[in-house]
Amino acid sequence: MSPAVLAVIFIVLPPLLYVFYTSVYGPPLSLAAYGEVLTSKLFRQTLSTTLIIASLSSLLSLLLGFVVALHLARQPARRRAILMLLVLLPFWTSILVKCFAFTVILGREGIINNILSWIFDAKVQLPLVLNLVGLLVGMTSFLVPLVVLPVLASLVAIDEAIYRAASIMGAKPPRIFWTVTVPMSLPGVFAGLLSIFVMSLGAFVVPALLGGPQDQMLSNLVDFYNREVLDWQKASAISVVLFGMVLVFAAPLALWRRRKV
C-alpha cells in the first residue's frame, strides 16, 4: 500500500466514519435520524436551494473563468504569469476576509450604492447583499480561480500549429473557437466543473455571511442542528446525505475523465 492510501485510511477516513457512526447511534442504533431529516420540509427546501445555488454559481464561474483563462492563454508567457497573480491573490485570501470585503462593497451603505447615490443625486439602496445576488457574487469570486487553473492548463496545451492549420484551411476565428478551442479545452472544463460544483455543494461561509435567510445551504443546516438545536445525530445524518450527494455527482465526472485521459 502506497503512503497515499495509508494517509487516506488513517487521516481522512476516521472522522468520516465517526460522523457516520454518530448519525446512526443515538443511542440506540437506528436510522431514525435519517427518516426525520428526509421527511422534514426544512431539509427538502434547503436541499433544493443548495442544488440551485451550486448549479447557478458553478455555471457563472465557468463562464467567467473560461473567459479569463482564454485571455490568459493568449498572453505571452511573462505577461501571463503577472496576470495569473491577479487570479491567485483572491484565491489565497481568506474567504472570511473576502466576504467582509463584499459586505463593504455591496452593502446598503456600501461602495456601489454610495456611487450610485452620488450619480443620481438620490438615496440609492439596492439590496445587493444578504440575498441571492450577494451570495452568487461571493460564490463566483471564490470559485473562478478553481476554473481558471484547469481550463488554462488545457488551453495552453493546445499546439499553436493547430490554430495555424485551421486558419490556413480557411476557418474564420469563430469556427476555430468552436471546433478547436472549445472541444480541446473540455478536459479542463470538466475538471474545473467537477471541483467547483463539489466545493459549492458544501459551501458554508459564503451563504452564512452574504446570503439571506432564504439562501441557506445544507452546510448551514448542519451548523444549525449542531449549534442551535444541539441535535448531533441529525446534523451527522445531513452531513452523510451531503457527502453521498457529492459522491453521486463527482463519480460520473471522475470516471468520464479517466476514460478520456
Add this chain to the structure above:
Amino acid sequence: MFNTNGIQRRYLGMNQQTRKEEALEEVQPNLQLQGGLRTFAFRPQRMRNEVNPMQDGTVLGARGAHAIALSGISKMFGSVTALHLTDLSVDKGEFLTLLGPSGSGKTTLLNLIAGAFGPTTGTILLGGRDTTATPPRERGIGMVFQNYALMPHMTVFENVAYPLRVRRESAKAIHDKVTEALERVGLRGFEDRRPRQLSGGQQQRVGIARCIVYSPAIILMDEPLGALDKNLREQMQGEVKRLHKDLGTTVIYVTHDQEEALNMSDRICLMSSGKIAQLGTPDELYFQPCNQFVAEFVGESNLISGEMNADGLMMIAGNRSISVPGAMRTEGLELLVMVRPEKVRICGMDEAVTDNSNQLTGDVVSSSFVGGMTRVTIKTDNGLNITAKMVSCRAESRHVSGARVRVCWSSSDTVVLNK
C-alpha cells in the same frame, strides 16, 4: 508566345475546379487579344476572382504566370533581420525546396508565403494576385506541419473533412473527396481512428490528405518528415514526390536535410543567414556550387586554396601545383577550389596515373566503412586533409591507416568557387 491549342487542351482535360481556374488565368490574356466577345464570356469568372484588369495586363500577361512571386521582401523582428531583401519566383507546378541550417531564414520565408506575418518590405503575389496583406485563410494555400497539427479530438475522417466543412460542401461531396484523399495517401479504412492511435508516418499522411483534399493551388510543407525515422522518411519522400507528380500542385518544401532536398526538388533555394546562398536545380547546387557555404552544405567537399602562377597552374600548400579548369587566369589571383570526395581516387604508390590528373602523396589517416560507401581521410605530404569516398569493398582490400598512397583527381572535376 502562348500555344493556344496546348493550353486549351490542358484546360479541357482538367477536372478539378482549381485547375480550371488556374488554366483560365493563363488563357485570359490570349482571349483578350482574340476579341471582346469571348472575354465577355469569362467576365463572371474574373469578377468572382476579383482580379482587376490592370493586374491582368501586368501580371498574367507576362509569360507563364508565376505561382508565387516575391519581390523585394524582407523581414525584421525588432532589430533582428530574419530575411534580407529577397526576390523569388516559383513556377506553377514546381517543387521548390527551401534548404538551410536553422536560423537561415527558410521558415521565415515560408511563413511569409503562408501569411503568418507580413513582410517588412516588398510584395507577395500568389497566382498573380497581390496577397501581401491577405489573411492566411484567403490565400488559397495548404500547409503540412512538422508536428502534423492534427485535431486530436477528431477522427481521421473529420480531420480530412475539416477544410471541406469550412467551405460548406455537401455531405456527399465531402464523403467522396475525403475518401479519394485518404485513398491517395493509402489510409482507406482508418477513417474512424483518432490521430493518437496512428503512427507518426500515418499521422503525417493524414496531414497530407487534409491538405490535398481541397486542392489548394500551393502546398507548403514545413519539415514534414522531420519527426520520422530514416527509413520511413525515405519512403515518404517517394510518396510526396509521387503525389506532387500526380497532382501537379506547386509545392514549397522546407527542410534542413540536404539529401531530402536533392532527392525531391525541381529547384533548391539554399538559404544562409537570411539570404539566398544559391538558387538552382539539385545538379547545379551539387556540381556547380557558387561559394564555400554551398559547397560545404550540400554534399561533402575537399576545399583547396591557392593562387595562380605564370603557367596557368594553381599553386597550393607545399609549393605543389595543380591544374584547374576554365580560361587562363591572371597571375597571383587567389582561388578556392573544391573537389567532391567521390571524385578523388586513391592509387598505390607505383600505380600508373592518367594524364591531366592532379596527384598528391600522403598517408591514410582513417578509413570509415559506413555501408555502401567507404570514406578514407588522407593527410597529404603538403599538409592537406583530403577525403576520398569510394564504393565499399571487403575489409582485406580496404585502405588501412598509415598506408602510403597517392590521391588523384581529374582537373575537370575541380570546381572553382567564388570567394
